[in-house]
Amino acid sequence: MSRQDFRGVDYFDTDGLLTDEEQMVRDTVRSFVSQEVVTCIEEHNREGTFPAHLVPKLAELGLLGASLEGYGCAGMNAVAYGLILQELERGDSGLRSFCSVQSSLCMYPIFRYGTEEQKERWLPAMAAGEKIGCFGLTEPDHGSDPGGMVTHARKSDGGYVLNGAKMWITNGGIADLAVVWAKTEDGVVRGFLVEKGTPGYSTRDQKGKFSLRASVTSELLFQDCLVPESSLLQVEGLRGPLSCLNQARYGIAWGATGAAMACYDEALDYAGTRIQFARPIASFQLVQAKLAWMLTEITKAQLLNVQLGRLKDSGKMRPQQVSLAKRNNVRIALQIARTARDMLGANGITDEYQVGRHMCNLESVYTYEGTHDIHTLILGQDVTGIAAYS
Ligand code: TGC
Ligand code: FAD
Numbered sequence: 001m002s003r004q005d006f007r008g009v010d011y012f013d014t015d016g017l018l019t020d021e022e023q024m025v026r027d028t029v030r031s032f033v034s035q036e037v038v039t040c041i042e043e044h045n046r047e048g049t050f051p052a053h054l055v056p057k058l059a060e061l062g063l064l065g066a067s068l069e070g071y072g073c074a075g076m077n078a079v080a081y082g083l084i085l086q087e088l089e090r091g092d093s094g095l096r097s098f099c100s101v102q103s104s105l106c107m108y109p110i111f112r113y114g115t116e117e118q119k120e121r122w123l124p125a126m127a128a129g130e131k132i133g134c135f136g137l138t139e140p141d142h143g144s145d146p147g148g149m150v151t152h153a154r155k156s157d158g159g160y161v162l163n164g165a166k167m168w169i170t171n172g173g174i175a176d177l178a179v180v181w182a183k184t185e186d187g188v189v190r191g192f193l194v195e196k197g198t199p200g201y202s203t204r205d206q207k208g209k210f211s212l213r214a215s216v217t218s219e220l221l222f223q224d225c226l227v228p229e230s231s232l233l234q235v236e237g238l239r240g241p242l243s244c245l246n247q248a249r250y251g252i253a254w255g256a257t258g259a260a261m262a263c264y265d266e267a268l269d270y271a272g273t274r275i276q277f278a279r280p281i282a283s284f285q286l287v288q289a290k291l292a293w294m295l296t297e298i299t300k301a302q303l304l305n306v307q308l309g310r311l312k313d314s315g316k317m318r319p320q321q322v323s324l325a326k327r328n329n330v331r332i333a334l335q336i337a338r339t340a341r342d343m344l345g346a347n348g349i350t351d352e353y354q355v356g357r358h359m360c361n362l363e364s365v366y367t368y369e370g371t372h373d374i375h376t377l378i379l380g381q382d383v384t385g386i387a388a389y390s
Pocket of ligand 2: 101134135136137138140141142143144145167168169170171212217364367368369370371372373374377388389390
């Protein structure tokens with residue numbers, strides 16, 4: 001069976017928990033991924049290039065800013081948005097990253113904190129895939145602790161002067177617009193919309209990655225970069241960027257489940273056809289135990305996602321619940337990818353199969369949007385009332 005024939009994994013009839021419309025969105029994205037993504041992704045991963053030709057197709061399907069209302073966006077509910085990301089990451093975490101950053105980390109802050117002028121200017125063009133966005137929070141010396149950021153914005157005639165650097169920024173080098181978080185002179189974190197081509201703003205792509213190779217990751221550099229007052233977002237403090245992370249982390253919980261489903265599907269197929277000791281390896285108890293464990297974890301993650309989505313749609317979702325889902329689903333996806341890689345033997349280390357690529361990609365997903373440890377501490381604080389970050 002080729003990976004174009006992906007049938008999905010649905011052991012507990014989670015489809016029965018979805019509306020017809022949600023299933024239709026999922027099926028549309030699933031066939032797009034089968035026809036257009038899995039057919040080219042290994043080549044892009046090998047070459048370390050982003051499949052930019054897919055952006056207009058993502059836009060045409062209404063997948064950019066899909067959960068936002070108005071401004072050319074599709075206005076889908078949270079469950080449909082999650083299903084989109086699940087299917088995209090079944091193809092590749094890098095493609096899901098592109099979509100997450102565009103939708104949750106660039107369009108969302110403009111939608112939530114932007115002026116009407118900023119919304120009109122950017123959202124329709126971003127939904128149409130004509131403009132690409134990125135989100136600059138992490139710095140070389142401040143990752144898990146973004147509150148320590150040193151990038152700063154000094155008030156000047158008609159605007160702000162930015163100085164500093166951001167690192168590990170998805171879409172950085174291809175972005176027309178960067179949402180950049182910096183501290184003003186009073187030490188308050190503010191968000192700025194910085195356009196490509198602004199004097200003093202430059203990017204440098206990060207090379208040598210063994211993970212997310214089909215995604216652009218860049219440094220953003222600001223040297224006396226003057227941005228107009230009109231570039232400021234209407235939110236103050238760290239809650240600005242952290243509220244955007246809630247949206248993106250939500251999508252990652254779904255996305256990682258999609259990568260896990262792809263790995264399980266490939267391992268199950270391989271086990272049925274690979275003969276050792278004159279029998280398919282699927283007939284060995286140890287192999288069946290691995291498959292049973294994978295299926296169980298995927299099923300639990302799917303149920304978690306649907307309920308999280310329903311909570312989000314009803315306005316009841318808490319950030320700590322997002323942390324639980326991101327933390328759990330990425331961890332099990334990474335373990336499933338490693339187990340699938342093991343089950344494919346030597347074939348598992350070549351890009352003739354997809355499990356090795358998913359496994360390497362998921363190492364990044366485990367780290368970004370809050371590391372596994374940070375989400376552990378968020379949950380620990382929630383249940384004990386005691387912060388244990390320092
Ligand atoms: P703390 O003092 O707890 O909070 C500061 C202010 O923020 C509020 N807040 C939140 N608001 C909304 N949503 C949340 N999840 C929030 N968490 C906190 C909080 O109420 C407070 O507000 P106020 O008004 O009282 O000031 O902040 P802290 O400095 O102690 O940090 C807490 C911690 C460690 C949990 C936080 O810094 C954190 O989440 N760190 C991880 C950093 C992270 O996730 N970075 C991700 C960068 S973007 C990325 O990785 C994109 S990859 C995308 C892709 O390619 O797919
Ligand atoms: P560190 O914070 O230095 O952590 C190193 C280790 O220390 C981790 O194991 C961590 O869990 C542990 N640790 C840290 N603090 C504690 C603590 N208090 N207690 C216990 N353990 C702790 N950022 C953006 O802003 N925008 C992007 O678009 C973006 N895209 C990314 C794309 C990729 C491919 C990658 C890899 C990263 C991206 N990031 C982005 C950055 C990402 O968010 C950070 O890498 C992440 O937040 C972790 O920061 P760090 O790498 O500096 O690790």
